[in-house]
Amino acid sequence: MIVAQAKPIEDIVTMIDRYDKIILAGCKACVAVCAAGGEKEVGILASAITLARKRDGRAIEIREVTLERQCDPEYVEQIRGFAGDYQAVLSIACGVGVQYMAEHYKTIPALPGLNTSFMGGSLEQGVWSERCQGCGQCILHLTGGICPVTRCSKSLFNGPCGGSSKGKCEVSPEMECGWQLIIDRLKALGEFENRFTELFPIKDWSTSRDGGQRKITREDMKA
Amino acid sequence: MKTGSRLEKVLEKGAFAVTSECGPPRGADPDVIREKGKLLEGVVDAVNITDCQTSVVRMSSLSACLILKEMGFDPILQMVTRDRNRIAIQSDVLGAAALGINNILCLSGDHQRFGDHPQAKNVYDIDSIQLIMTVKKMRDEKKFLNDQEMTKAPVLFIGAAENPFADPLEIRALRLAKKAAAGVEFIQTQCIFNLDRFAEWMREVVDMGLHEKVAILAGVTPLKSVGMGKYMKSQVPGMDVPDAVIERLKGVPKEKQGAEGIKICIETIQRLREMKGVRGVHIMAIEWEEKVSEIAKGADLLPRPKV
Numbered sequence: 233m234i235v236a237q238a239k240p241i242e243d244i245v246t247m248i249d250r251y252d253k254i255i256l257a258g259c260k261a262c263v264a265v266c267a268a269g270g271e272k273e274v275g276i277l278a279s280a281i282t283l284a285r286k287r288d289g290r291a292i293e294i295r296e297v298t299l300e301r302q303c304d305p306e307y308v309e310q311i312r313g314f315a316g317d318y319q320a321v322l323s324i325a326c327g328v329g330v331q332y333m334a335e336h337y338k339t340i341p342a343l344p345g346l347n348t349s350f351m352g353g354s355l356e357q358g359v360w361s362e363r364c365q366g367c368g369q370c371i372l373h374l375t376g377g378i379c380p381v382t383r384c385s386k387s388l389f390n391g392p393c394g395g396s397s398k399g400k401c402e403v404s405p406e407m408e409c410g411w412q413l414i415i416d417r418l419k420a421l422g423e424f425e426n427r428f429t430e431l432f433p434i435k436d437w438s439t440s441r442d443g444g445q446r447k448i449t450r451e452d453m454k455a
Numbered sequence: 456m457k458t459g460s461r462l463e464k465v466l467e468k469g470a471f472a473v474t475s476e477c478g479p480p481r482g483a484d485p486d487v488i489r490e491k492g493k494l495l496e497g498v499v500d501a502v503n504i505t506d507c508q509t510s511v512v513r514m515s516s517l518s519a520c521l522i523l524k525e526m527g528f529d530p531i532l533q534m535v536t537r538d539r540n541r542i543a544i545q546s547d548v549l550g551a552a553a554l555g556i557n558n559i560l561c562l563s564g565d566h567q568r569f570g571d572h573p574q575a576k577n578v579y580d581i582d583s584i585q586l587i588m589t590v591k592k593m594r595d596e597k598k599f600l601n602d603q604e605m606t607k608a609p610v611l612f613i614g615a616a617e618n619p620f621a622d623p624l625e626i627r628a629l630r631l632a633k634k635a636a637a638g639v640e641f642i643q644t645q646c647i648f649n650l651d652r653f654a655e656w657m658r659e660v661v662d663m664g665l666h667e668k669v670a671i672l673a674g675v676t677p678l679k680s681v682g683m684g685k686y687m688k689s690q691v692p693g694m695d696v697p698d699a700v701i702e703r704l705k706g707v708p709k710e711k712q713g714a715e716g717i718k719i720c721i722e723t724i725q726r727l728r729e730m731k732g733v734r735g736v737h738i739m740a741i742e743w744e745e746k747v748s749e750i751a752k753g754a755d756l757l758p759r760p761k762v
């Protein structure tokens with residue numbers, strides 16, 4: 233899923249300072265799962281904003297909505313009926329959702345309430361970790377199912393570097409060395425000998441964000 | 456392969472090579488390099504110029520190389536893949552060769568998290584082994600990474616670093632094998648304080664026959680004090696400083712610890728020299744360049760051979 237976290241409330245309050253009628257829009261997809269932008273978080277954030285503004289002696293009207301998904305035109309259109317009555321949409325979906333709001337409601341400012349962070353999963357209650365950078369050319373079958381692009385701090389393909397220490401990355405003792413994980417896994421699979429000794433060719437990053445904004449068109453699905 | 460490299464010639468002659476390094480200043484003053492250079496005159500066969508080591512912004516390695524070249528040195532251009540993509544890398548390789556630089560050391564570089572600009576973008580378009588492949592392709596095939604021909608190939612002696620002390624230990628010789636397969640011709644190792652571990656790695660390297668494909672220069676660093684030893688042990692990732700070394704420094708009064716560090720360094724070189732497969736030493740006297748000649752003299756490495 234896409235993992236995001238709330239912006240500090242002070243930042244949000246500053247961002248919406250000049251509005252007194254806003255829509256606060258959550259999303260029931262990824263950001264709800266990672267407890268950053270679902271229905272519950274919409275409620276909590278609305279109260280926090282109201283409180284902050286009250287302290288300031290300025291009331292604010294907040295219309296709370298939580299859409300099925302903010303990355304889908306069909307759902308984003310669900311606020312069309314009342315959007316024009318408000319001065320801004322504060323979206324606590326991921327960056328995709330904020331941009332969909334902006335694209336659909338041309339004259340209403342779309343503001344981000346979250347910092348969208350990464351594609352990952354949950355490790356335990358309250359902990360999420362990155363797994364994929366969306367480079368557009370998956371090589372997980374060659375690296376024991378562990379991604380060197382994401383999990384090595386230097387995205388090395390022929391790691392580990394000289395900074396790997398007791399399974400940890402040189403960047404931080406809290407960070408696992410991606411290459412130690414790859415090596416351990418290749419060994420467990422009995423693939424170490426043939427995979428590790430091979431030189432990994434230079435990657436074509438043009439399928440990654442480096443090639444510009446990406447788009448997938450499926451002719452077979454087009455209406 | 457014959458390059459213009461003095462280091463390559465010394466190695467080919469079968470002499471025990473000596474290299475050292477010089478960290479460029481955090482400013483535009485060329486005299487800092489010249490002064491450091493003066494301390495190494497007649498003491499080394501080649502000198503590395505670090506490339507924004509520990510991710511701290513410094514004068515570019517290539518510029519400092521040129522300053523030393525003008526003084527008569529054979530500089531080794533260190534190049535990290537942290538800050539440059541393949542376009543900049545290939546361009547700098549051509550530029551270095553055009554300016555008469557004969558050696559390159561291919562590194563991935565310290566992560567910028569350590570440095571003075573942790574906010575920087577992390578490039579890593581290619582890794583250090585792929586940098587070796589890149590330089591070799593440019594030199595031997597006269598081609599860019601996109602397979603297009605170039606007008607004149609950059610003729611560089613290709614080096615890399617290896618850390619026999621980093622984890623996982625059991626893949627460290629294999630990783631050297633990968634570098635050899637990629638085309639590396641000389642290796643400078645991480646600073647050696649743990650001679651037993653180094654000997655073990657070297658044995659593996661010799662068993663694999665890698666010492667015949669790659670000239671291995673063993674890295675040494677004199678410790679200035681107990682504090683420096685402790686710092687390197689605990690704060691520098693991938694550094695192995697055994698307690699015995701720190702204890703030995705502790706055994707002498709504070710003002711004599713530097714001298715003891717130099718003594719340890721000289722003894723280390725003497726032991727390294729006897730190890731099969733070790734073809735030279737790389738003396739890294741960190742901000743202590745004035746001691747390199749004393750170490751080289753003490754280890755009986757002077758005068759340097761004429762080539």
Ligand code: SF4
Pocket residue numbers: 383384385386387388391392393394395396397400401402403408409410411412
């Ligand atoms: S320590 Fe491991 S994860 Fe960190 S940069 Fe080096 S190889 Fe990559």
